[in-house]
Amino acid sequence: MAAVESSLPPGTPSAMRNAFGTVLSALILVLIGVLAFSIRLFSVIKYESVIHEFDPYFNYRVTQFLSKNGIYEFWNWFDDRTWYPLGRVIGGTVYPGLTLTAGTIWWVLNSINIPLSVETVCVFTAPVFSAFASWATYLLTKEVKGSGAGLAAAALLAMVPSYISRSVAGSYDNEAVAIFALIFTFYLYIKTLNTGSLFYATLNAIAYFYMVCSWGGYTFIINLIPMHVLLCIVTGRYSPRLYIAYAPLVVLGTLLAALVPVVGFNAVLTSEHFASFLVFIIIHVVALVYYIKGILTPKMFKVAVTLVVSIGLVVCLIVVAVLVALVASSPTGGWSGRSLSLLDPTYASKYIPIIASVSEHQPPTWPSYFMDINVLAFLVPAGIIACFSPLSDASSFVVLYIVMSVYFSGVMVRLMLVLAPAACIMSGIALSQAFDVFTGSIKYQLSSNSKDDAEDNTTTKNAPKDDAASGKTDKGEEVAKERSSKKGKKKEREPADKPSVKSKIVKKKALVLPLETSIVALLLLIMLGAFYVIHCVWAAAEAYSAPSIVLTSKSHDGLHVFDDFRESYAWLSHNTDVDDKVASWWDYGYQTTAMANRTVIVDNNTWNNTHIATVGTAMSSPEKAAWEIFNSLDVKYVLVVFGGVIGYPSDDINKFLWMVRIGGGVFPHIKEADYLRDGQYRIDSEATPTMLNCLMYKLCYYRFVETDGKGYDRVRRTEIGKKHFKLTHFEEVFTSHHWMVRIYKLKPQKNRIRGRAKKLKLKTSSGVSSKSAKKNPWM
């Protein structure tokens, strides 16, 4: 396509149209960028400009540290506020891409006297990068199937719900920039593959470096590209361009990746990277074969092949044996748990409860696909087929990309995010092809009609069509954008295509469809697109914009806002000592450190399973045992999240079974069966005594009966089993407005000397009250 365009001589009408097409696509791309940015602002408009959820708070805290102390301090930062008493080396264990990006943006803005706060920059990083991501999608798809498909794919990506879910304003997480980096790396790879330019190959390695900085998902790239190279070799598509696209990426990319502290030597040591090295060897062998083929006569070449093949086989076998031995000698076979659970989907559920416990690591059901990529699920197969006619290096890459990502998304719902760009590219290709065929048929038949009939007849026929189309456009702005992208493509492509199409028509008697059915099909496609837009806007506005730190609910008497989390964290930061330790389940670790600035025992960076299991065990133990565990960890306060009053379902009682499982995984005296009545998890009168006496139950339901007199839990929809009880080792210090967060203080340990003195005193006075003193030694 590009070649055809550039070969036209300047000054001709087609060149003029071409220039017009370029300007139009640039305009459309700007609009797509605006769309991508603005569709993600629902969260700011509906709630406020606030950081969302859990992980973003950590990233925000790191960015704050970076902007305050500079990059060197950040690199060497040892954080003593988390994982007490272990602490955590932040600089060496964090993917720095996101924080460095936002930090740089903040620094640039400040140095040109735009005084935005760090928080504002963090909130809007994700929407800005989604605009970049859609532009990268345009570039990538353009390399594969021309700019028409590119524009369609970019428009689709700008509002694909799966990506919106991770990149709404305030969702300040690695994926926000990583998806852009992922697509851009793929684009540069394809660009190198198409041009064979070393310049792009170097850029590709740098883009890969940025991706490695940003997200652990970079292993997807470093496995997908080798797979594509291997596929090209296997299907006999080896070319020097392939070599240039791949070899520099492995060498430079691996060197650069090893510079990132969190990756370091993993870039050459773990199995996730072995595929790239193996293919690196293979491509050299193949390159050598092709080289020898070039300098030898066919006969000599045959002899050489037999020689090389036999030697090569031996060498390969040895290498494979060494690799297998190396891999087998490491405990998990060199694969990290998350990657293993991708290859053997049943692995995590069997062996790693901490991975299985996260809901985004579950395999999705079909409605998830409908929710996350919506009608793209219908269009992708057409895109796959279109990529095969004809199959090029670039199109085979996107096919491989969609196949791999769709498989992985089937294993882990979280990877739907990686599928989304592939689905957009494929659907863009499919849509663009379909529009091409239908509009081409309409145009051809109208113009052929015009040849048969009178000239003016056609113009009247033609005009209403366009009007009808543009009239539809006005209905929804998003539709307009998506449609206009297709229009742009049409206008841009048709002038260049028309001559060739026409010449084909003369020879082959028209590759067209009937006029009226084409129009109907076009309308149906537009309806499908409109449905997609509506779904995306709905998803962005309703489903994915909740910051989950502030909750709202609508009822007949208006909107209720539950701001309990921030209330409680503020309480902690104002009413406790700076060095006090707060224990909670790991979900709330990041928020506690970022918003309350207090030391936590475990947080969302689940690097130490034993530590988490300790907290899980404490929560599952009776009060005294729990007190001892917490006291041994210097804990002053215990924070639990409880949704029973307002019906907030993701509270600690619902997460409790995972605490038991994770705790029991390390400390076998905690048995899941003890907490279940006939295999059922219940907290009502049928609950087991272990359940009713564990710390989590007590901390959540302490004084709960005072709210309504019955103790009716609105999440579990039942009356609780044990209503009236007292705490012996903990005291309630704070309960938030809607009871969502409850904070307890550990009672101080009994002072032994004073106790003895007291006892002596009691003995001397009377023996009556000594009994009660014994009963409650902590008072």
Added chain:
Amino acid sequence: MAVHTTLPYRFFLSIALLSITAVSEPTDLTTELVSLRSSSESGVIRLNDVSKFITSVATPRPYSLIIFFNSIDLNSNPLQNFRREFGFVSASFIANNNNRSDVTNKLFFCEIDSSDSESFHRFGIQSLPQICLVDPSMENLRHHERGMMEEADVDGTAESVAEFVESRTKLTVGPIHRPPLLSKTQIGVIASLIAISAPFLIKKFLKGETFLHDSRFWQYGAVLVYFFSVSGTMHNIINSIPMYLRDPEDSNRLVFFYEEPEIQLGAEALSVGLLYTGVGLLLAYVTDALVRVRNVNEQRVAMVLVMVVSFLAVKRVVYLNNWKTGYQIQMYWPSSWQ
């Protein structure tokens, strides 16, 4: 005690003991069990005579029996797999304690089939799979709760059985030896086949004549992977979900669709996956194949059909999705239109 150690009492006791040994000679029984065991393949004895080895032997018996309750007539795959695993435990137990007859003769692995309904009745077996350990002192078979393997532990693996045995008998089973997937001769044959065919394959490959060079193969493969993934097959495999359920209220009615977004049934998943994939394939058919058809009427009929089918398919999926998830997409019409 001293009161009872009178001469008549001692005499009575010895008579009683003698009579017991006359009824069943424990040492003989042990040797008989050993011979029965050596004649069976994995060392699992088919126990046909419960009374001979258990009920009519005075306690404490010199051996324990671990009994697997089987039912060949039931023709259940998981049960037979479990039975095989049970055999592995037995074989491993014998192999790991090979030189120590004092250990191996303490425990015998047995099996009772459901055709022996009398024994099933004696043990009060209600459900399968079930494993029972008859320890030397057990007398009443119907009150054997302590010997039964707990339901939660019966997970069908050899390891669980070995753990159960070790915890109850203080005997060590040791590592479980499973037979390799392929025997050594099979591996040898396969390896030599590969070695012989490798040159031919490589030659063919270099010429570019294998199915790998056929883009159709990749095309079908890609669409298939897509189909299985979007239908959420992985979800069904990991959670081993059946194709359909029986309605709990009316056992003749089958339930194919499950009204809960987190769970899907096999048939449901495949049918929706088919709808997902089908629409795309139809679109591809129209844009790739149908344009090449010469006959305009044929094109027209085909396109109308395709459009109707696609429209219905999309509508169906939207309907099913709304039904399953309970979401209702808001249209955001201007408020004056409503």
